[in-house]
Amino acid sequence: MRASLSPPGPAPGWIAPNRRVYAVGDVHGCLDALEALHGLIADDLALRPVAHAVLVHLGDYVDRGPDAAGVLRRLLAPERLPVREVVNLMGNHESMMLQAIEGDGSRMPDWLANGGDATLASWGIAAPADDLLDPPSWLHRVPAEQRALLHAVPMRHDIDGYLFAHAGVRPDRPLAQARAAELLWMREPFLSWPDRLERVVVHGHTPTRRPEVRPHRIGVDTGRVFGGQLTCVVLEADQLRFLAVGD
Secondary structure, three states, X not given: XXXXXXXXXXXXXXXXXXXXXXXXXXXXXXXXXXXXXXXXXXXXXXXXXXXXXXXXXXXXXXXXXXXXXXXXXXXXXXXXXXXXXXXXXXXXXXXXXHHXXXXXXOOHHHHHHHHHHHHHHHOOOOOOOOOOOOHHHOHHHOOHHHHXXXXXXXXXXXXXXXXXXXXXXXXXXXXXXXXXXXXXXXXXXXXXXXXXXXXXXXXXXXOOOOOEEOOOEEEOOOEHHHOOXXXXXXXXXXXXXXXXXXX
């Protein structure tokens, strides 16, 4: 596993003095990568101490990868993280999962087709032994504290000159009016928007080979579950840099 740190550069937004924000892209059950990235963040803080460090996870903790349950357990232990504040945001995969496992089963095929089978397997729930289309028969095997965590996470978080969300926003509407579907699912016209917004949006959701920095957004889903890296953007004052783990 390789770790990389890009040279510092100008950021499109700003962070208040004595504060630093680490924002992590889509994890998708890749616990080893998440733990390695948390280690890089700890090393970075030891090398460059700051009064107020904030860690933001941008959602999509579950599905496709091998250990969604382990990722959620990690998020439930914030005291293990070397930061002052941890913010976990909702991703579209968490939303799909909750609708599938707590609904009438009608959303289950959709979720399974999008990697939900890997999440269930991480809880020891798998076909053909289990009837995956009948959640009441196995829902008790999903840890209640992990479900409670996902019910409690917000869909957005604002810090200084940045808005953090899983997917994006409707760029032609005030940010205060951003809707849940946009924060969880948005791609276009957000991704290719040519102008600045009220705040710079830091997001995941759309995998790219490398992080993307535009005047209105910073995208940090670099597709770890597809063989890419797990990336974290580091925001401080008017600068940005990246930490990443992966092959």
